[in-house]
Amino acid sequence: MTNTYNDALYQYVLGLADDALILGQRTSEWCSRGPFLEEDISLSNLALDYIGRARMFYQYAAQVEGLGRNEDDLAYFRDERAFSNLLINELPNYDFAFSIVRQYFIDVHACLYLEQLKRSSDVHLAQVAEKAIKESRYHLKRSETWVLQLGQGTSESHERMQNAIDELWGYTGEMFLMSEVETQLLTSGVCVDRSALQVSWSAQVSRHLSVSTLAVPEQQWNVAGGRKGEHSEHLGHILAELQIVQRSYPGLQW
Amino acid sequence: MKNNNDLYEVFLRSIRGIDHRHVGSLHADTPEQALIYARDVYTRRSEGVSIWVVKSNQISASQEEDCESFYDPMDDKPYRHASFYVLPEKVNNM
Numbered sequence: 057m058t059n060t061y062n063d064a065l066y067q068y069v070l071g072l073a074d075d076a077l078i079l080g081q082r083t084s085e086w087c088s089r090g091p092f093l094e095e096d097i098s099l100s101n102l103a104l105d106y107i108g109r110a111r112m113f114y115q116y117a118a119q120v121e122g123l124g125r126n127e128d129d130l131a132y133f134r135d136e137r138a139f140s141n142l143l144i145n146e147l148p149n150y151d152f153a154f155s156i157v158r159q160y161f162i163d164v165h166a167c168l169y170l171e172q173l174k175r176s177s178d179v180h181l182a183q184v185a186e187k188a189i190k191e192s193r194y195h196l197k198r199s200e201t202w203v204l205q206l207g208q209g210t211s212e213s214h215e216r217m218q219n220a221i222d223e224l225w226g227y228t229g230e231m232f233l234m235s236e237v238e239t240q241l242l243t244s245g246v247c248v249d250r251s252a253l254q255v256s257w258s259a260q261v262s263r264h265l266s267v268s269t270l271a272v273p274e275q276q277w278n279v280a281g282g283r284k285g286e287h288s289e290h291l292g293h294i295l296a297e298l299q300i301v302q303r304s305y306p307g308l309q310w
Numbered sequence: 311m312k313n314n315n316d317l318y319e320v321f322l323r324s325i326r327g328i329d330h331r332h333v334g335s336l337h338a339d340t341p342e343q344a345l346i347y348a349r350d351v352y353t354r355r356s357e358g359v360s361i362w363v364v365k366s367n368q369i370s371a372s373q374e375e376d377c378e379s380f381y382d383p384m385d386d387k388p389y390r391h392a393s394f395y396v397l398p399e400k401v402n403n404m
Binding site: 095 | 336337338339342343346350351
């Protein structure tokens with residue numbers, strides 16, 4: 057059974073919102089734990105960019121849904137299985153190298169993705185993309201610099217970076233998988249054909265890893281399921297922390 | 311890799327046409343990274359349209375003990391100020 061256009065659009069936008077919220081929340085965990093003051097502030101800015109992006113997508117999703125729910129309802133009152141973020145966003149930070157590599161993979165993808173979304177036939181989505189791509193271009197500059205620096209750095213920084221790359225590699229495939237609703241919306245030019253971005257992404261990432269003396273993994277395994285609500289054990293924990301205040305005191309404002 | 315030991319001085323131009331002003335300093339490994347941090351630390355409330363970063367140790371500064379020899383000699387040279395000169399009456403505004 058296919059969804060109505062409206063249902064499909066709602067689910068599509070919700071997926072983009074969940075991606076941004078979960079990564080923003082994850083990144084915010086670095087606040088006050090950054091390796092040094094300047095990087096701490098920089099990471100917190102990054103987290104806030106993603107929370108801001110999540111809000112834009114949730115507000116639009118709520119509007120498309122048209123059931124009177126608002127952005128907070130969508131962020132705080134849905135359960136784990138209803139979240140449709142890609143798995144790469146929910147993985148714990150582990151160490152600084154892991155967060156940097158994750159961010160780098162996502163930044164390269166985001167720049168390619170948003171460039172296409174800017175041309176969406178949906179004016180609202182095109183506007184969000186216009187705003188978000190400026191942030192992502194900056195994020196990419198940041199993460200690219202770090203990948204180079206830590207890759208070419210000490211033997212320990214190099215090892216940690218390579219471990220992070222090997223661990224994360226299997227989660228990157230999901231960034232290029234078309235969901236059912238995306239396939240459905242593609243014909244109307246609303247959404248982006250993410251499967252078409254993989255070649256550029258791989259080329260760009262391989263080039264930069266190579267300059268950074270880091271290796272592209274040869275492993276072939278891939279994990280997916282986030283878009284269908286099939287998550288790792290980490291999402292429940294992050295949602296607990298994210299949602300507890302609103303769940304305990306619904307409607308609370310501060 | 312160094313350990314973000316380098317101190318950089320940050321200069322911001324707040325609006326076009328205005329000079330860059332010193333706003334503070336920060337630690338970074340490379341000039342590129344210093345620019346990134348300057349952006350995040352000093353322009354998050356739209357304070358600037360252009361950033362300069364300069365390694366602190368590249369700045370030569372006058373010292374406190376130089377004050378006497380540097381500045382005192384200027385105190386008795388009022389003729390270096392425009393106000394020292396009496397203008398001809400025909401000059402109204404200057």
